[in-house]
Amino acid sequence: MAWIVLVISGLFEAVWATALGKSEGFTKLSPTIVFGVGLVISMAGLAYAMRTLPIGTAYAVWVGIGATLTVGYAMLTGTESASLVKILLILGIVGCVVGLKVLH
Known part of the structure; x- marks a missing residue:
């Protein structure tokens, strides 16, 4: 159960991080609310x-x-440029996360 909750909270980390960027320094209400809710859940x-x-x-x-x-x-x-190198590095992160789960 802890692993499922951890994955879901990781999803909400992406939600609050994205909303933080869209809030433009907490000057936009909707993204600021999404940020706060996402942060608490995460x-x-x-x-x-x-x-x-x-x-x-x-x-x-x-x-x-x-x-x-x-x-x-x-x-x-x-919002951010994509490149083969970036994608390969992100896949490296995914591989490391999977490795940590397998080793636990």
Whole structure:
């Protein structure tokens, strides 16, 4: 159960990180609200998962999921440029996250 919650909280990390960028310094209301809700859900899930998973592993997986989805979304929407090197590096992060899960 902790792994499922951790993955979901990683998804919400990508939500709040993207909303933070779109809030333009908390000057836009809707993205600011999405940021706040996403942040609370993400942190609560991370805290729950860390009750049974090793802290370092849980945090690395959470960050890896959030970073991968955030940059993937930015590349898909054109907010950030895409390149083969970036994609390969992101796939490296995914591989490391999967490796941490397999080793646990």
